[in-house]
Amino acid sequence: MAVVIFKAIEKCNSNCIYCDVIKKHRDEIMNYDLLKLIFIRMNDYLMENPDEIITFTWHGGEVCLLGPEYFKVALKLQDEYCRKTKSRIKHLVQSNLTLINQEIIDVFMKLGIRQIGSSFEPIHNIRGFGKKRDSQMYNRKFIEGIKLLNKNHITWGVIYVVHRLSLKMPLEIFYFLTNLNTRSHPNFNQVKIYGEDKNNLAVTGEEFADFLGAIFPVWFKNKERYPNVQPFSDLLRNIRDKDLGTVCECSGNCSYKWIYIGPEGETSQCGRAGDYNVLSYGNLVDNTFEEIMKNPQRNPLAERQSVLPLTECENCRFWGICHGGCPLDTFMTYNDFMKKSPRCDTTKIFIEKYFEPLTGLHADFPPKLVVEKSI
């Protein structure tokens, strides 16, 4: 499965304190000619790879700023240029939901979208509008958005970004988010701050592990109440069921299947790489999907999977769970792909201090062989 992280717009109506995309202050919106080219490129790729599917993730910025017309055009272009392949294009959306309306939902549904990813923050003035980050107005608009999604039977879930202020109230945040949506549960991510931490929001790996550790006993005891809370569900599946397929950053096989496309057709590895202008794979105008997928700059990401088991991750019993972690995260921190992720301590501390003592399970997945070969 190929994954396209598509940012037709990087502008946002919100001013979330930890967001790096809005700091780029880009106002461009991808024009319809380029949008058409994306569908042509996707069609070519899918025709050449008949067993392949593409997960096409509308990301931003805030995608709803594009307005319903933009999505209608996308639908029309897909119908026109991907006649034989459109059934193999799965659309996903990431939105803050504060601008969503029925017209947008109608076209989302025509694109086959039945679930939307979002974010929420119960602590005031972290996510919000304007300079003061008006979270009350933001939250009200968000709630209006989810009411509309519920009415249309579209499911939604949130990512919760754990920052310094969250550390004081892990269980309260967990209960709030699971009360807000009983069916689709939160994904807890550590805030990523590269460079200066102006707002004192960064948390250490140990602090993040302790945050997760405060929630984990409640989750583990009541898994039926709180299905699919991440990273707990995946970790349990990894360690108990030895099912090591997991999210991109821990999969160890993201090298040749991900593409970021920005508002001007620029491409890169993934959303994170696009956000930080790392790994430029050229413009869509000059490159096919196949060429972008095989860009030699991707090779170090794959080679990393052979290097780390012989170096920093040698004999590490957590290797099968994290595969060295996100290569982009590593590069942003050390300017080097051939190191393990700076998040390594979170994984180790959480599993050793909280997961294993409570579950009685033991993680033992040292590196055995090279998972992905470079092209």
Place this chain on the structure above:
Amino acid sequence: MTDHILVCPFNEKLLDKIKHNAVIINTRDFKNLHHIHREVNKSNTLHAIKIQTETPLAAISFQESWIHLPLIIYSPEFGDYKDFSHQLDLIRKLNIRIFLSSQHDFNFTGLRILSSLNISCGLFFNEEPINWDLLNDLMHYDIYGRTRHAPIEPFHWLASQYEPAGYTDYSSVYFNNPVKYLHINEKEQIALTETDLLHNNYIDEGVNALETIGENKKYIDFLNRRYEIMLQMNECSFCPAFRICLAKFQNLTDKNNTCKIFFSDFMDAADYYFSKRNNTEKNIWQL
């Protein structure tokens, strides 16, 4: 006609207008029960007759002729057990649920007695302070008790309807869940709950409005009210038991020693009941 069960007074003119609907009749008059039963069933489906009385349960004169009537009695207190015991055999034959008030501590014992005598019963909540320990004991008896006993509400209803990854609103036990029940008076004024009807808090007027009630803004807002509570970001929105309580006691000042503990225990009990319900017993070969 609406899919809702309508809760209304016994008024023939009104009943004529809501023909073919399932109804619950509110009354205070024990003498009129047969007449209600007969008249309502002519053109409607009688779901139940709810009798609200100030008479203690034991002092009510139960009648042999009520055997086929679907009855709910709301009584303030249990009363004298001796008086009750004389009528026990008859009460056990009736199609009845008996609700006692949470106002008096001795009603908690009364409900346990009723339940142990295999009489379906329940507790209704008054505004007076609730004895949360007694409430918790009663809930434990109903859910975990191994001796045979009749259901005690709202515990049994909630435990049997509970879905761990969802909201469960036990207001249905009191006919105050507008997804299933609506309240209407003689003037055809429609309310979402019994309290709303009493306080003239109507969402619409005229029986014709019932057909499109699903599009009524106040109705939709009520169904979405949990989101308003979440927006307030008060203690209820951060409470582990929100999904079964839905902030019914949000005006309590001390939640930590009251509702929060009770509903958390109640949710554990509901989980226990849920797992029991879903663990199909092993079938072995039969002799």
